[in-house]
Amino acid sequence: MGTFVMRWAWLIVGLGAAAPSLAANYVPLPGGSFASVIAADNKTAPAQIAPFRLRTEPVTNAEFLAFVTAHPEWRRDRVASVFADGQYLSHWASPDTLGADALPRQPVTRVSWFAAQAFCQSEQARLPTWYEWEFAAAADAHRPDARGDPAWRDRILSWYTRPSNTALPLVGGDPDVHGVRDLNGLIWEWVDDFNALLVSGDNRDQDGADKLRFCGAGAANLREKENYATLMRVAMLSALKAADTTNNMGFRCARPK
Numbered sequence: 001m002g003t004f005v006m007r008w009a010w011l012i013v014g015l016g017a018a019a020p021s022l023a024a025n026y027v028p029l030p031g032g033s034f035a036s037v038i039a040a041d042n043k044t045a046p047a048q049i050a051p052f053r054l055r056t057e058p059v060t061n062a063e064f065l066a067f068v069t070a071h072p073e074w075r076r077d078r079v080a081s082v083f084a085d086g087q088y089l090s091h092w093a094s095p096d097t098l099g100a101d102a103l104p105r106q107p108v109t110r111v112s113w114f115a116a117q118a119f120c121q122s123e124q125a126r127l128p129t130w131y132e133w134e135f136a137a138a139a140d141a142h143r144p145d146a147r148g149d150p151a152w153r154d155r156i157l158s159w160y161t162r163p164s165n166t167a168l169p170l171v172g173g174d175p176d177v178h179g180v181r182d183l184n185g186l187i188w189e190w191v192d193d194f195n196a197l198l199v200s201g202d203n204r205d206q207d208g209a210d211k212l213r214f215c216g217a218g219a220a221n222l223r224e225k226e227n228y229a230t231l232m233r234v235a236m237l238s239a240l241k242a243a244d245t246t247n248n249m250g251f252r253c254a255r256p257k
Helices: 003-018 061-070 113-122 130-137 150-159 211-220 228-238
Strands: 026-029 032-034 047-049 052-055 254-256
Touching: 026 130, 032 130, 047 130, 052 130, 061 113, 130 228, 150 228
Parallel strands: none
Antiparallel strands: 026 052, 032 047, 052 254
């Protein structure tokens, strides 16, 4: 692991040990063999997902405000630029006030991967992996895997037509079969391994891998191409850097079972 990565990892771990965040609800998901849009071997192999627990809702503005209050180094006026870009929490009224553009029960957005990971550490958790997130997001209210249903796909694609400058709804949509809410139709969500999704399987463990070099190979092996909505998430996440923030990018946390 590189020196820089070690430094921020120890920083995050230290923050997580300092004080737990607000209590949150996590539910168990069974894991298992899963036909991801990204084959485990870049060919046809299904992903093997261990049982895990997932936060039932995305992290809200109120929860993230409590976090930055407890860990002021993550306030927008104090965070190091290497950990978050200039738009980090820019929609809040002030570094420690939400204001009219960031309602308490709206999902927090404009947070970097570094900040999201630090928050999850404060809950003794972590960001979910892509396979965990995709596995959970495949469910609907009655089925653990609804991806073969054209109506399910159309409903998710219709969300993409919503203008990005409209106010976000509050968290708390209808639960899926696992009891998880708002995985589709509310925000984009960070995953732990976002920067390895389109990297060649032989190069995912190499620091400094050139994503542009391997992007084409990764895209060529994406499966389930009819699930265009899921593929859009892969493309979106793969285009980001860990310090980036966007108007619609939030997160939730996961734990081992």
